[in-house]
Amino acid sequence: xxxxxxxxxxxxxxxxxxxxxxxxxxxxxxxxxxxxxxxxxxxxxxxxxxxxxxxxxxxxxxxxxxxxxxxxxxxxxxxxxxxxxxxxxxxxxxxxxxxxxxxxxxxxxxxxxxxxxxxxxxxxxxxxxxxxxxxxxxxxxxxxxxxxxxxxxxxxxxxxxxxxxxxxxxxxxxxxxxxxxxxxxxxxxxxxxxxxxxxxxxxxxxxxxxxxxxxxxxxxxxxxxxxxxxxxxxxxxxxxxxxxxxxxxxxxxxxxxxxxxxxxxxxxxxxxxxxxxxxxxxxxxxxxxxxxxxxxxxxxxxxxxxxxxxxxxxxxxxxxxxxxxxxxxxxxxxxxxxxxxxxxxxxxxxxxxxxxxxxxxxxxxxxxxxxxxxxxxxxxxxxxxxxxxxxxxxxxxxxxxxxxxxxxxxxxxxxxxxxxxxxxxxxxxxxxxxxxxxxxxxxxxxxxxxxxxxxxxxxxxxxxxxxxxxxxxxxxxxxxxxxxxxxxxxxxxxxxxxxxxxxxxxxxxxxxxxxxxxxxxxxxxxxxxxxxxxxxxxxxxxxxxxxxxxxxxxxxxxxxxxxxxxxxxxxxxxxxxxxxxxxxx
Amino acid sequence: xxxxxxxxxxxxxxxxxxxxxxxxxxxxxxxxxxxxxxxxxxxxxxxxxxxxxxxxxxxxxxxxxxxxxxxxxxxxxxxxxxxxxxxxxxxxxxxxxxxxxxxxxxxx
Numbered sequence: 001x002x003x004x005x006x007x008x009x010x011x012x013x014x015x016x017x018x019x020x021x022x023x024x025x026x027x028x029x030x031x032x033x034x035x036x037x038x039x040x041x042x043x044x045x046x047x048x049x050x051x052x053x054x055x056x057x058x059x060x061x062x063x064x065x066x067x068x069x070x071x072x073x074x075x076x077x078x079x080x081x082x083x084x085x086x087x088x089x090x091x092x093x094x095x096x097x098x099x100x101x102x103x104x105x106x107x108x109x110x111x112x113x114x115x116x117x118x119x120x121x122x123x124x125x126x127x128x129x130x131x132x133x134x135x136x137x138x139x140x141x142x143x144x145x146x147x148x149x150x151x152x153x154x155x156x157x158x159x160x161x162x163x164x165x166x167x168x169x170x171x172x173x174x175x176x177x178x179x180x181x182x183x184x185x186x187x188x189x190x191x192x193x194x195x196x197x198x199x200x201x202x203x204x205x206x207x208x209x210x211x212x213x214x215x216x217x218x219x220x221x222x223x224x225x226x227x228x229x230x231x232x233x234x235x236x237x238x239x240x241x242x243x244x245x246x247x248x249x250x251x252x253x254x255x256x257x258x259x260x261x262x263x264x265x266x267x268x269x270x271x272x273x274x275x276x277x278x279x280x281x282x283x284x285x286x287x288x289x290x291x292x293x294x295x296x297x298x299x300x301x302x303x304x305x306x307x308x309x310x311x312x313x314x315x316x317x318x319x320x321x322x323x324x325x326x327x328x329x330x331x332x333x334x335x336x337x338x339x340x341x342x343x344x345x346x347x348x349x350x351x352x353x354x355x356x357x358x359x360x361x362x363x364x365x366x367x368x369x370x371x372x373x374x375x376x377x378x379x380x381x382x383x384x385x386x387x388x389x390x391x392x393x394x395x396x397x398x399x400x401x402x403x404x405x406x407x408x409x410x411x412x413x414x415x416x417x418x419x420x421x422x423x424x425x426x427x428x429x430x431x432x433x434x435x436x437x438x439x440x441x442x443x444x445x446x447x448x449x450x451x452x453x454x455x456x457x458x459x460x461x462x463x464x465x466x467x468x469x470x471x472x473x474x475x476x477x478x479x480x481x482x483x484x485x486x487x488x489x490x491x492x493x494x495x496x497x498x499x500x501x502x503x504x505x506x507x508x509x510x511x512x513x514x515x516x517x518x519x520x521x522x523x524x525x526x527x528x529x530x531x532x533x534x535x536x537x538x539x540x541x542x543x544x545x546x547x548x549x550x551x552x553x554x555x556x557x558x559x560x561x562x563x564x565x566x567x568x569x570x571x572x573x574x575x576x577x578x579x580x581x582x583x584x585x
Numbered sequence: 586x587x588x589x590x591x592x593x594x595x596x597x598x599x600x601x602x603x604x605x606x607x608x609x610x611x612x613x614x615x616x617x618x619x620x621x622x623x624x625x626x627x628x629x630x631x632x633x634x635x636x637x638x639x640x641x642x643x644x645x646x647x648x649x650x651x652x653x654x655x656x657x658x659x660x661x662x663x664x665x666x667x668x669x670x671x672x673x674x675x676x677x678x679x680x681x682x683x684x685x686x687x688x689x690x691x692x693x
Contacts, residue, residue, distance in 0.1 A: 051606040055631035060606045064691055118690030128693070136690045159608060180608055212646040214607075214627050215586040221607050221627070251649035262693025315692035317683060321671055322691055325656065326586055326628050329645055332673050332681055333652045506608065 001438065001505075002184045005429075008046035008155075009406050010399075011190035013162045013175060014226065015049035016057025017388055018377025019196035020144040021106070021395030023047050026403055027151035042153040043403060046188065048177060050161040050509070051221065054145040057198055058219055058354075058378070059388070062138035064258055064323040066110075066117075067387040069103050071127045076100035077577075079131065083385040086282045088535050089554055090239060091357055092382030093574040094364050094581045099386055102393035107133070110392070114143045129261050138322040140388070160186060163225065163512040164437065165193070166429045167233040171371040173427040175229075176437050180506050185438050187429045191409045192372045192402040195360070196395065199244075199352030199378035200224025200520045202458065205466035205473070206348050207253060209459070215326065217246040217253050217347045224351060226379040227359065228516035231523055231561050236361040236369040236569070238381040238558045240520075241527035241540045243349035244356040245287045245476060249303075250343040254327035256303055258319055259342060263312050265303040268341065269293045275301070279537075283355075287346045288537035291475050302341035313338045346538065348462075348472055351520060354378040354386045356539065361558055364580055365401035366394055369560075372405060374398040382556075444508050447501040454500055454510040457493050461518060464489035469525055476538040483529045487522065494518045523559060526566040530557050586628040586646050589655065592617045594640035601632035601641060633657055634669075642674070652676055 010026055012019045023045055030043035049056055070076055079100040084091045111117050118126040118134040125133045148154055162177035166187075174189040201218040214220040231237060247256050259265040267276040267289065275298075279289030290301045308316075313336055320327040331337060353359030359381030360368045368375050376394035383390065465471055468486035470478035478486075497515055502508040533549035534542050558569040574581050590601070590610075597616035602608075606629060609622040618640075620626065626643075633641045639659050645651030653676035660667045666688050673681040 051608055052604050055604045055629065056606045060627070060631050061629035064693070116688060116690050118692075126690075134690050134693070136687060138685075139687065158603075208646075208649050210646075210648045211624055212586045212649045214625050215646070215649055216627070219606065219627060220625065252645070258693050318685055319691040319693045321683060321685055325630055325643075325671075326645055326649075328671075328683070329654055329656055329673065330650060333645070333654045333675070334650070 001178070001441065003434065003438065004184050004186050006046065006186060006188045007190070008188065009044040009191045010046070010194065010402055011175060011188055011192070012045065012047045012194045012196060014057070014195065014197035015047045015053035015148070015156065016196060016198055016377065017059055017144065018391040018395040018398075019047060019049070019194065020053060020148050021392040022194050022196060022376055022399040023148050023154050024144075024151050025396045025399035027154050029400060029403055030153065043406065045154045046157065046190070047148065047154060048157045048160050048162055048175075048188070050159065050180065052158040053148060053156055055141050057141070057222070059137070059141045060219065061325070062323050063135075063140055063388055064137060064255070064319055065128055065132045065134055066107060066137075066389055067132050068385060068389045069107055069125075069127075069131055069133045070100065071130060071133070072124070074130060079103070082131070083383070087242065087357055087384050088282075088548075089573065090242065090535065090556065091384060092581060093576070093578050095362070095383035097579055098364050098397060099383055099390040099393040102396065103389045106389050106392040106396065110140070110143070113147050115140060132261065136322060157186075161509045161512065163229070165229050165233055165373070166433055167370060168427045170234070171427060172373040174429050176433070178441060178505050178508065180509055183505065185434070185441065187434045189429050191406040192374065194374045194376055194398045194402055195226040195230065195368075195379055196376045197226035197379055198222035199350060199354065199358070200227060200517065201350050202462065203351065203465055203517055203521050203524065204348035204469075204471040205462040207345065207472065208251065209462070215253055217248055218350045218352060222378070223513040223516045224520035225513070225516045226375070227351070227523070228519035230360055230368065230370065230373070231519055233370060234561055235373070236558055236560045237523060238359065238361045238556050239357040239527070240351060240523045240559070241531045241557055242356040242358055242384075242536060243470075243524070243539050244352045245284070245349050245538055246347045247287050247290060247344055248347055249327055249330075250300075250345045252324065252326040252330050253347060254320060254324035256344055258316070259303045259305060259337070262316065262319065263305065263308050265305045265342070267301060267344070268304045269298040269301050271298055273298070284536040284539045290344060291346060291538060295475060300343050302343050304341050305337035306339065306341055308338045310338065346472070346476070348466070349470065349476065349539075351524060352378045353381050353383070354391055355384060357382050357384045366398040367401060374402045441505075441508055443498075444500060444502040444511055447499060449501045450499055452496050452500060454507065454514045457496060457500070458514050458517070461490060461493050461514070461521060464493070465521055469521070469528060470541060477541040477543050478528060479543045480529060483525050487525050490518055490521045490525065523566060526559055526568060527557055530568045586643070586649065587623040587626040588620055588632060588641050588643045590618050590620060591640045592619070594638050596638055598637060600635040600637070604631045604635050606631065
């Protein structure tokens with residue numbers, strides 16, 4: 001294995017929606033500044049992506065609508081209130097305000113970059129409901145990737161998997177990774193790092209664990225790497241107990257919102273009764289209602305599409321081709337939606353900060369509790385319902401904050417008399433760190449083939465989480481006794497990882513992904529056990545505490561990994577309308 | 586849910602390999618693309634859209650109700666701009682198509 005050492009000013013880990021937009025923002029900011037100061041040297045930006053930024057992350061297949069937009073007559077405050085209500089209060093208002101105020105600006109920028117947005121005859125965006133606008137988002141990721149390619153001073157390393165940070169005295173000095181196909185180990189030093197690796201899929205046994213195990217809602221390649229790296233280095237994390245469960249079309253796991261909002265399809269049980277009004281219409285209540293109807297013998301449940309017009313049906317088939325083509329095949333191979341209602345089911349739980357509030361505990365600048373490390377997109381906590389535009393907004397905020405931090409380093413370098421860009425004046429990656437990581441990778445390559453494989457241990461982990469930490473199997477419910485079993489099982493699986501064998505670096509990546517998921521599982525279990533109430537049905541359905549407890553748990557449940565233990569910290573909620581929440585304690 | 590690569594049609598351009606978000610497609614010694622990890626496919630269809638010779642199609646696994654329909658896309662000339670034509674080859678030998686104009690937004 002070749003060892004390559006790289007230096008950059010800003011390292012962006014993960015080239016999805018948030019990561020790409022962070023790169024574009026940082027580059028254009030720096031270009032503007034340099035022109036003004038008439039300097040040649042710009043901010044050096046490096047994006048490292050384990051796949052290829054053209055089609056990586058959540059938006060690989062495209063997206064059908066922008067779900068977070070401030071439509072005419074609405075205000076950012078309305079959006080904050082909506083997200084807050086949906087999460088029953090457990091949100092960071094300051095973070096939600098900071099993205100809501102940017103939704104429309106980043107949308108306009110996307111349109112300028114080439115995104116097709118539907119307009120009426122007066123040139124205004126056509127809305128879908130109160131917060132959505134209609135687009136053709138099939139090519140949204142290639143559009144972002146093209147903008148990154150054009151941005152000055154941005155280098156992209158595709159097919160390089162980052163698996164650890166270099167942190168000294170709670171300050172990040174860079175990260176470690178390896179090329180999946182070029183047999184190279186990378187030690188990358190940076191002035192500041194933006195983590196934008198997305199959320200975690202594959203913790204729980206999926207709906208269809210056989211051949212179609214990866215036909216899931218969230219990208220199966222998003223393993224929670226960013227969470228795991230932060231957890232291990234002691235970053236404070238928030239709200240991992242607010243799991244996200246998507247209500248989807250059965251089997252294809254295609255979106256249901258387009259049916260509900262597009263053609264007004266209602267949720268009905270097998271008797272044809274509309275049941276959503278019985279349980280409420282928040283995101284978690286929609287899932288819970290479907291679970292409850294099935295448990296009580298009134299399933300299967302459907303979205304009522306029978307009777308839609310041929311024009312509506314044609315538009316639906318096309319809309320799904322642009323985001324979830326498997327549903328269109330399903331309709332073409334079977335009855336179309338005008339002839340048969342579309343069956344729905346809940347997915348396995350995910351940890352994802354773009355939909356619920358799990359992730360890094362950040363301040364309004366998206367600074368994490370590790371100095372020099374910023375978080376954006378699904379990996380950042382506190383701001384649910386951020387969707388695409390929220391991820392873009394956070395990419396922008398994180399990029400500007402990281403650039404300011406790098407600027408402050410530059411001032412420090414000048415004071416030291418060594419103003420070379422790309423050099424972190426505070427610390428660097430040590431030789432022994434490189435040697436230790438290389439040795440671990442080589443150990444996996446040299447281990448003998450044993451009974452365990454990364455695949456078999458992943459299945460064991462998913463089975464344990466499914467049965468004992470509120471998976472599909474138990475209707476998403478769990479008890480303290482069950483969680484204790486889950487933790488024991490996860491720790492047992494973890495103890496077997498070091499003996500795994502890998503044929504090549506792609507298989508080494510699978511081992512690191514398993515380790516990442518196991519780390520995240522332990523935090524999820526600790527958080528689920530800490531919230532002694534049931535605030536969100538299905539998302540966190542604690543059978544020991546089936547009621548909501550506003551007195552004790554209108555709080556954030558946070559955690560920090562310290563001395564080998566996950567320490568739980570309860571923090572006070574932001575006040576009504578609060579724009580800033582100081583997180584350094 | 587996975588893909589099939591027709592090695593007779595594959596020209597070894599590597600575009601599908603480069604773009605797969607799971608890095609699941611590899612190139613064999615005959616310079617033909619193949620999917621090394623078929624169970625790990627997410628079904629995003631990125632490879633199908635990249636392939637210049639329409640060598641890749643995808644299908645639903647039988648475990649999620651698939652009945653053998655194979656799907657691929659081709660770019661065809663429209664009145665004003667290129668449009669994307671989706672081909673659905675059904676098990677009974679019939680073929681259905683749906684045209685998508687990338688310059689037009691979805692109705693829903």
